[in-house]
Amino acid sequence: MNAPIRVVIADDSVLLREGLVRLLDDSGFEVVGQAGDGEDLLRKVGAHKPDVAVVDVRMPPTHTDEGLRAAHAIRKQHPGTGVLVLSQYVEEAYALELLSQSTESTGYLLKDRVADVDSFTDAVRRVANGGSALDPEVVALLLGRRRREDPLQSITPREREVLGLMAEGRSNNAIAEVLVVTERAVEKHVTSIFSKLDLTPTVEDHRRVLAVLAYLRAA
Amino acid sequence: MSGLRRALGLVAIEGIVVGIVALAIVLSSDHVGNRGVTATLALFIGWSFIGAGLFAWWRRPDNRFGVLMTAVGFAYFLSVLTASDSSLLYTLGVLFSSLYVAVFVHMLLAYPDGRIDSPQLRKVLAVGYPLSIVGPGITMLFADPSQLGGGDDEPESAIRLGTDPVVFDILDAATSALAVVIVGYVLYVLVWRWQAARQPQRRAMAPVLWSGICLLVVLAGQLTTEAVNGPDSLSGVTGVLGLLFFALTPFGFVFGLLRSRVVQAGAVSELLHKLGDAPDSTGLRDLLSRALGDRSLQVVYWLEDSSRWVDSAGQPAELPPDDDPARAWAPVEREGRRVGAIIHDRSLCEDDELVRSVAVAAGLSIENERLQAQLRARVEELRRSRARIVEAGTAERRRLERNLHDGAQQRLVALSLTMRLAQGRLRKDPEGAEGLLAGAQDELGRALEELRELARGIHPAVLSDRGLKAALEALAGRSPVPVDLDGTPPDQLPPSVEAAAYFVVAEALTNVVKYAHASQARVSVSRSNGHAIVEIADDGVGGADPDRGSGLRGLADRISALDGTLELSSPEGAGTLLRAEIPV
Numbered sequence: 001m002n003a004p005i006r007v008v009i010a011d012d013s014v015l016l017r018e019g020l021v022r023l024l025d026d027s028g029f030e031v032v033g034q035a036g037d038g039e040d041l042l043r044k045v046g047a048h049k050p051d052v053a054v055v056d057v058r059m060p061p062t063h064t065d066e067g068l069r070a071a072h073a074i075r076k077q078h079p080g081t082g083v084l085v086l087s088q089y090v091e092e093a094y095a096l097e098l099l100s101q102s103t104e105s106t107g108y109l110l111k112d113r114v115a116d117v118d119s120f121t122d123a124v125r126r127v128a129n130g131g132s133a134l135d136p137e138v139v140a141l142l143l144g145r146r147r148r149e150d151p152l153q154s155i156t157p158r159e160r161e162v163l164g165l166m167a168e169g170r171s172n173n174a175i176a177e178v179l180v181v182t183e184r185a186v187e188k189h190v191t192s193i194f195s196k197l198d199l200t201p202t203v204e205d206h207r208r209v210l211a212v213l214a215y216l217r218a219a
Numbered sequence: 220m221s222g223l224r225r226a227l228g229l230v231a232i233e234g235i236v237v238g239i240v241a242l243a244i245v246l247s248s249d250h251v252g253n254r255g256v257t258a259t260l261a262l263f264i265g266w267s268f269i270g271a272g273l274f275a276w277w278r279r280p281d282n283r284f285g286v287l288m289t290a291v292g293f294a295y296f297l298s299v300l301t302a303s304d305s306s307l308l309y310t311l312g313v314l315f316s317s318l319y320v321a322v323f324v325h326m327l328l329a330y331p332d333g334r335i336d337s338p339q340l341r342k343v344l345a346v347g348y349p350l351s352i353v354g355p356g357i358t359m360l361f362a363d364p365s366q367l368g369g370g371d372d373e374p375e376s377a378i379r380l381g382t383d384p385v386v387f388d389i390l391d392a393a394t395s396a397l398a399v400v401i402v403g404y405v406l407y408v409l410v411w412r413w414q415a416a417r418q419p420q421r422r423a424m425a426p427v428l429w430s431g432i433c434l435l436v437v438l439a440g441q442l443t444t445e446a447v448n449g450p451d452s453l454s455g456v457t458g459v460l461g462l463l464f465f466a467l468t469p470f471g472f473v474f475g476l477l478r479s480r481v482v483q484a485g486a487v488s489e490l491l492h493k494l495g496d497a498p499d500s501t502g503l504r505d506l507l508s509r510a511l512g513d514r515s516l517q518v519v520y521w522l523e524d525s526s527r528w529v530d531s532a533g534q535p536a537e538l539p540p541d542d543d544p545a546r547a548w549a550p551v552e553r554e555g556r557r558v559g560a561i562i563h564d565r566s567l568c569e570d571d572e573l574v575r576s577v578a579v580a581a582g583l584s585i586e587n588e589r590l591q592a593q594l595r596a597r598v599e600e601l602r603r604s605r606a607r608i609v610e611a612g613t614a615e616r617r618r619l620e621r622n623l624h625d626g627a628q629q630r631l632v633a634l635s636l637t638m639r640l641a642q643g644r645l646r647k648d649p650e651g652a653e654g655l656l657a658g659a660q661d662e663l664g665r666a667l668e669e670l671r672e673l674a675r676g677i678h679p680a681v682l683s684d685r686g687l688k689a690a691l692e693a694l695a696g697r698s699p700v701p702v703d704l705d706g707t708p709p710d711q712l713p714p715s716v717e718a719a720a721y722f723v724v725a726e727a728l729t730n731v732v733k734y735a736h737a738s739q740a741r742v743s744v745s746r747s748n749g750h751a752i753v754e755i756a757d758d759g760v761g762g763a764d765p766d767r768g769s770g771l772r773g774l775a776d777r778i779s780a781l782d783g784t785l786e787l788s789s790p791e792g793a794g795t796l797l798r799a800e801i802p803v
Contacts, residue, residue, distance in 0.1 A: 013625070022640060088628060114636050115636050117639055117643070
């Protein structure tokens with residue numbers, strides 16, 4: 001068995017932090033540090049060099065977007081550490097701001113998702129391994145945007161599902177699992193989507209997410 | 220007044236007599252050419268100064284300018300003695316022949332208020348007066364009559380010590396040079412004053428200052444050539460030119476005085492005429508500004524109810540302090556009541572008669588405009604209070620969101636996490652799962668409590684369901700400081716008034732608990748004279764600051780939105796009383 005994924009958690013609510021610690025422990029992660037604000041988080045990340053930091057957007061002292069700023073700082077100063085940002089609300093702007101530079105080792109999830117243990121731990125694992133995770137609600141908002149001359153109308157409902165899961169940061173393998181189809185079938189959908197949307201096919205997952213998000217934002 | 224008038228009459232008679240004597244001396248002179256012209260000129264100049272001087276003296280008895288101008292006239296007659304054929308009188312005449320110039324310079328420097336405050340200028344005069352006598356005295360003591368330009372008919376000097384051309388030339392050049400310096404300095408002072416003067420001042424100063432400056436320029440030129448080339452070079456042209464400017468000065472003065480009076484009368488009647496067209500506020504300001512010749516003029520209005528000054532837009536305004544060097548103000552009253560003020564250039568204070576008449580003329584218009592300004596001030600106050608209410612609403616929403624986010628919502632997320640964990644353990648570790656569920660139960664209880672508190676802060680349910688009395692009892696019951704409820708709140712208050720009353724009491728009791736160190740508090744809500752009156756008193760330390768925190772200001776805005784008032788009385792050490800009056 002591989003060495004456990006090492007995690008630092010930052011949230012100003014002790015209650016939630018402890019719940020997260022217990023959940024991650026139970027799921028085979030190793031929580032190496034906990035922080036109550038952005039500064040503390042940066043210190044702990046510097047000290048422990050974890051694989052991933054799970055960060056609340058809103059923390060003291062200003063209770064606005066400390067978590068986001070800390071996330072940027074971590075991605076810049078410690079490229080080896082992924083950042084998964086948790087937010088109480090769906091803030092499309094925050095999510096896109098976070099993922100606009102690079103989707104590598106970056107994630108944005110609604111806080112409520114933590115109760116869905118499997119998909120939450122899956123997201124933590126993905127981000128820790130250099131992938132990305134975008135909350136389905138943000139993806140739904142992006143897909144649901146009204147557009148003039150919408151090329152999204154030309155894709156089938158199934159392809160739409162695949163597109164959404166790609167935007168969330170999932171691999172073909174994971175998408176196949178969710179949709180209960182073969183990976184081969186997913187690959188076919190992906191190729192079709194890329195050609196319909198006139199996107200250049202990419203192999204690496206996080207590049208693919210970046211391309212899809214850029215497309216969804218711009219369209 | 221009659222004493223002054225008699226004295227002035229005597230001086231006038233003396234002036235006439237002296238003038239006639241001077242006329243006689245000139246006409247009987249053996250050595251003066253053009254006796255007729257010289258005599259007429261002398262009379263004209265002397266009497267002009269004496270006449271204009273007496274007029275100024277009479278109009279402004281406490282201003283010494285008139286005295287000085289009269290003195291110039293008499294001093295000028297003194298110089299006419301040079302026409303005398305008597306050696307003694309001739310010598311006296313020459314000695315005093317320049318005195319009138321010294322008095323004239325004195326007059327110019329003292330213009331317009333008749334005083335010389337600067338010690339430096341006093342020193343200049345202290346040198347100038349003796350010099351005006353020493354200069355010609357040197358001629359009388361040392362000059363060879365043949366050295367002078369005059370004819371052979373002139374009488375001998377009565378005080379000649381000798382005729383030494385070298386001594387005479389040196390002394391004469393020295394005194395002339397000194398005179399040039401003095402005249403130059405005086406010129407500099409006058410030109411500087413002109414430049415420093417503001418528009419209304421310049422208008423009043425112009426005629427006298429300019430004729431004086433022209434005369435001094437001629438005099439300076441004349442003295443310079445004399446100092447350089449000796450007295451021979453005295454130019455007839457500059458002499459005549461100088462005399463002309465000199466002679467014009469009293470008329471310039473009278474003209475200035477008359478013009479200012481004519482302008483005043485014209486300005487006021489034009490103002491009255493134009494005010495008839497009911498100008499708006501900027502029009503009114505412009506009219507007054509034109510009437511007083513002061514472009515910087517402002518009109519401000521007095522708000523009786525709030526005892527403050529505002530401008531025409533209803534914005535708070537301030538009067539210049541009494542010691543402001545540039546600005547001053549004149550009150551505008553109407554039927555004995557203060558309605559406004561005209562803020563003007565300080566130099567207009569010299570013309571305060573004009574300012575007063577303009578203020579009287581504009582009284583009615585300013586009174587009308589004041590009502591407008593009052594209305595605008597009220598609108599402005601309403602606008603601000605409305606903005607504060609919106610702001611307070613936003614702040615309140617932000618606070619609620621923060622409370623929800625950090626409280627109940629956070630707890631519920633943690634709860635769902637705990638439930639999920641318990642679910643995972645249910646089979647493997649039933650005891651652990653039970654512990655988790657018990658913790659979850661407590662969390663749920665706390666989350667519910669927090670939600671209840673929040674909801675009460677938004678609007679207490681008991682207030683809508685059971686009315687103000689029950690709501691106040693609930694507030695009193697929850698307060699850690701014992702609260703007495705005095706009497707029963709009146710029934711059938713409008714819901715907005717009840718809510719305002721409730722929040723006044725809630726905020727006040729919160730403050731009592733937080734700051735007052737009180738042992739008890741008293742709350743009463745009553746109805747009197749069409750007002751709901753809410754009072755909260757405590758026996759605490761007092762000294763509450765109404766500007767502390769946003770709570771009280773938010774309340775004041777809430778109350779003023781209902782046209783009510785909020786008063787805080789909190790003397791140090793004597794408890795605090797908060798009183799709200801809301802019209803019903």
